[in-house]
Amino acid sequence: MLQVWALSGLPEVDAGANLAALIGDAIGAVAGSGDVSGSGSIPDGESLENGDIVVITSKIVSKAEGRFVVAADREDAITAETVRLVAWRTGPAGTTRIVENKLGIVSAAAGVDASNTPEGTILLLPVDPDASARAIAQQLRERFGVEVGVLITDTLGRAWRDGQTDHAIGAAGVHVFEDLRGQTDAEGRPLVVTKPCVADEIAAAAELVKGKASGLPVAIVRGRSDLVGPLDLPGARSIVRPAELDMFRRGADEAYADGYAAAVAERDS
Amino acid sequence: MLQVWALSGLPEVDAGANLAALIGDAIGAVAGSGDVSGSGSIPDGESLENGDIVVITSKIVSKAEGRFVVAADREDAITAETVRLVAWRTGPAGTTRIVENKLGIVSAAAGVDASNTPEGTILLLPVDPDASARAIAQQLRERFGVEVGVLITDTLGRAWRDGQTDHAIGAAGVHVFEDLRGQTDAEGRPLVVTKPCVADEIAAAAELVKGKASGLPVAIVRGRSDLVGPLDLPGARSIVRPAELDMFRRGADEAYADGYAAAVAERDS
Numbered sequence: 001m002l003q004v005w006a007l008s009g010l011p012e013v014d015a016g017a018n019l020a021a022l023i024g025d026a027i028g029a030v031a032g033s034g035d036v037s038g039s040g041s042i043p044d045g046e047s048l049e050n051g052d053i054v055v056i057t058s059k060i061v062s063k064a065e066g067r068f069v070v071a072a073d074r075e076d077a078i079t080a081e082t083v084r085l086v087a088w089r090t091g092p093a094g095t096t097r098i099v100e101n102k103l104g105i106v107s108a109a110a111g112v113d114a115s116n117t118p119e120g121t122i123l124l125l126p127v128d129p130d131a132s133a134r135a136i137a138q139q140l141r142e143r144f145g146v147e148v149g150v151l152i153t154d155t156l157g158r159a160w161r162d163g164q165t166d167h168a169i170g171a172a173g174v175h176v177f178e179d180l181r182g183q184t185d186a187e188g189r190p191l192v193v194t195k196p197c198v199a200d201e202i203a204a205a206a207e208l209v210k211g212k213a214s215g216l217p218v219a220i221v222r223g224r225s226d227l228v229g230p231l232d233l234p235g236a237r238s239i240v241r242p243a244e245l246d247m248f249r250r251g252a253d254e255a256y257a258d259g260y261a262a263a264v265a266e267r268d269s
Numbered sequence: 270m271l272q273v274w275a276l277s278g279l280p281e282v283d284a285g286a287n288l289a290a291l292i293g294d295a296i297g298a299v300a301g302s303g304d305v306s307g308s309g310s311i312p313d314g315e316s317l318e319n320g321d322i323v324v325i326t327s328k329i330v331s332k333a334e335g336r337f338v339v340a341a342d343r344e345d346a347i348t349a350e351t352v353r354l355v356a357w358r359t360g361p362a363g364t365t366r367i368v369e370n371k372l373g374i375v376s377a378a379a380g381v382d383a384s385n386t387p388e389g390t391i392l393l394l395p396v397d398p399d400a401s402a403r404a405i406a407q408q409l410r411e412r413f414g415v416e417v418g419v420l421i422t423d424t425l426g427r428a429w430r431d432g433q434t435d436h437a438i439g440a441a442g443v444h445v446f447e448d449l450r451g452q453t454d455a456e457g458r459p460l461v462v463t464k465p466c467v468a469d470e471i472a473a474a475a476e477l478v479k480g481k482a483s484g485l486p487v488a489i490v491r492g493r494s495d496l497v498g499p500l501d502l503p504g505a506r507s508i509v510r511p512a513e514l515d516m517f518r519r520g521a522d523e524a525y526a527d528g529y530a531a532a533v534a535e536r537d538s
Contacts, residue, residue, distance in 0.1 A: 002273040002478050004492075087516040098516060106429040155465070159428035159517040160375040161436070162510050163446050163466030165473070177432050178480075196424070196476065197432030204434070205474035207465065208493055209271050211447075223273075224477055241431050247356040247367060248428040250521035259528030267536055 002223035006209045006216035013217075015066035020139035023054065023218055027144070051225020053149040053174055054140060055206035057217035058125055059113055061132050061152055061170070067124040074114040077122045081110035087251020098251065103129070104240040105169060107156045125154065129170025130235030137172040137231055149174030149228040152236070153203040159248055166207035168199035171236040175199075175227045197239060198227055271492035275478045275485035282486075284335035289408035292323065292487055296413070320494020322418040322443055323409060324475035326486035327394055328382055330401050330421055330439070336393040343383040346391045350379035356520020367520065372398070373509040374438060376425045394423065398439025399504030406441040406500055418443030418497040421505070422472040428517055435476035437468035440505040444468075444496045466508060467496055 009026040013019060027048055048054075071077040082099040086106055089096050101110040103125065111125035126132045129152045137150040152170030157163070168176060176199035183194075206219035243249060250258070278295040282288060296317055317323075340346040351368040355375055358365050370379040372394065380394035395401045398421045406419040421439030426432070437445060445468035452463075475488035512518060519527070 002271075002474065004271040004273070004474070089514075089516055158466075160510050160515060161466065161469070161508050162514075163464040163469075163508065165466050165469050167430070195432040197427075197430065197434050198477065200430065200432075200434050201473035201477050204470035205271065205273070205477060208467065208470050208474060239430050239432065241429050245358075245431075246429060247358055247520040247522070248517045250524070251516040252519035252521075252524040253516070255519075255521040255524035256528035256531075259525035259530075260532045261528075262525075263529045263532030263536075267532075 002205070002221065004205050004209050004219055004221050006211075006214070007218040007220060008216065010060075010216075010218055013060040013063045015063060015068065017064040018139075019056070019061060019064040020136040020143075023056070023136070024140060024143045026218070027220075048140065048144045048146050048148055048220070049222060049225075050146045051148070051222070051228045052146070053151060053202055053221040053224065053228065054136070055151045055153060055203060055210075055219045055221055056133075056136070057210060058111075058129060058152050058154045058169060059116065059123060060217045061126045061129065061136075062113070062123045065126055065132065067126065068117065068121045069124060070120060071114075071122045072120065074112060074122060077112045077114070077124075078110045081112055081124060086249070087254050089251075089253075101125070103169065103237070105154070105156070107154075111154060111169075126152065126170065130172065130237055131170075133170040133172035133235065134231055141173075141231075147173070147228055151199055151203055151206075153206065155207075165200075166203040166210075168197075168203045168236045168239065171199050171233075173228055173231045173233060174202075175229060175233060176236055176239055178227070198224070199236060199239065202227075271474070271490065273474050273478050273488055273490050275480075275483075276487040276489060277485065279329075279485075279487055282329040282332045284332060284337065286333040287408075288325075288330060288333040289405040289412075292325070292405070293409060293412045295487070296489075317409065317413045317415050317417055317489070318491060318494075319415045320417070320491070320497045321415070322420060322471055322490040322493065322497065323405070324420045324422060324472060324479075324488045324490055325402075325405070326479060327380075327398060327421050327423045327438060328385065328392060329486045330395045330398065330405075331382070331392045334395050334401065336395065337386065337390045338393060339389060340383075340391045341389065343381060343391060346381045346383070346393075347379045350381055350393060355518065356523050358520075358522075370394070372438065372506070374423070374425070376423075380423060380438075395421065395439065399441065399506055400439075402439040402441035402504065403500050410442075410500075416442070416497055420468055420472055420475075422475065424476075434469075435472040435479075437466075437472045437505045437508065440468050440502075442497055442500045442502060443471070444498060444502060445505055445508055447496070467493070468505060468508065471496075 084100040087098040113123040133150040153166045154169045178196045181194045353369040356367040382392040402419040422435045423438045447465045450463045
């Protein structure tokens with residue numbers, strides 16, 4: 001049985017806040033009250049348990065880390081955060097850019113967040129979400145005396161599927177992949193699909209209780225304690241496919257144009 | 270609170286089986302026994318409730334529908350199921366092909382499943398997973414007298430992220446997207462990221478309890494009854510991005526080569 005619930009009672013997060021302390025206080029308050037009526041409560045009024053995974057929307061990590069920048073225009077901010085322009089398409093609603101950001105993540109917004117931020121400012125992703133996750137996990141482990149994992153999530157689009165789902169962009173104390181390589185099926189043959197990205201699946205499950213508009217940025221996932229381990233497990237950075245293995249490192253139209261231009265340049269040289 | 274658990278007691282599924290009846294029997298047996306000790310049991314010995322979502326691994330739907338084909342070679346089967354070759358890359362372990370299958374889904378295997386099938390056979394995806402989901406949902410609704418949704422899932426890779434996660438390839442009676450368009454943030458500005466693909470998030474959550482090797486192909490998701498609705502809601506086919514909006518319709522190297530060849534052909538003509 002997997003249980004996933006949103007943490008209630010978290011205050012607005014300001015720059016410089018100790019996020020692990022705020023989350024810990026919210027957990028402690030729920031645990032102490034014995035209140036199980038609210039949908040955001042920890043079940044049975046319990047505290048954190050060994051093997052729980054705390055899933056945190058990157059936005060509040062960015063806020064605590066003071067990652068606000070003044071930006072009159074979201075598009076300018078995306079440009080500033082872009083390491084590499086992957087693809088773009090201009091339509092009636094403007095130009096959509098797919099870009100790679102400083103964390104290697106390919107998305108439509110470079111991790112720039114212009115919603116729920118003060119007017120005239122935008123919010124950048126944490127500088128190092130894996131390090132942020134590690135610091136929070138360590139504090140929660142010390143405070144509650146249990147081995148918990150922490151994921152930091154962002155909402156990303158997908159190449160071939162419409163809409164967005166939440167993904168893990170920071171991780172600490174959680175196996176981001178469930179490694180089934182070497183395991184066999186019931187007939188004794190090796191499993192061909194062998195590397196479920198459980199960190200992204202947990203991020204997705206957490207989004208179902210956090211929601212985009214409900215203002216509940218932290219969820220607890222209980223029931224996969226087998227995935228929780230030492231704080232120095234590989235982080236979410238290890239989920240990003242290395243460039244040399246990425247078959248979709250450039251948009252189809254852009255790559256076509258590059259190839260065409262290369263042939264023309266060769267002819268003219 | 271979201272609760273997700275795997276259904277225990279499902280027998281091996283053979284061609285021609287009435288899958289909805291088998292799932293219903295497994296639910297009924299658990300509900301009747303009052304046994305809450307097993308990890309796969311329905312909590313509190315209850316039956317299906319209004320708003321539950323039944324998440325079914327496509328493999329057993331394919332088995333019930335008799336989608337076995339004789340195939341000495343998995344690669345030949347992938348070729349037969351491929352509508353369009355999107356990208357390919359040859360490495361030390363052989364050639365990886367990314368292909369579009371008959372359902373429009375882009376993946377590395379065209380939906381061909383060679384694990385846990387009898388030797389010398391492979392399993393194709395259901396012909397119409399949305400229709401399969403609808404038939405199962407209708408039977409479960411009639412049998413249990415509750416409004417439940419059904420998702421059929423497959424394991425898919427992602428363009429820019431390593432590993433695989435489960436996705437919805439069939440859906441009935443479930444909103445596949447949570448439509449937030451028109452909603453605003455706390456500052457009154459429109460939400461920019463506006464279309465969470467909740468069907469894929471539910472599929473991912475379900476995979477966390479089903480697992481790849483554990484042989485539990487059905488999970489129940491309870492706690493998002495707001496997403497359950499009429500059986501004629503748009504199916505999972507609506508998640509597939511239409512070709513004209515797909516910026517990654519062809520691999521980067523392949524598109525580059527296409528562009529190069531086009532310029533050369535123009536020169537030579």
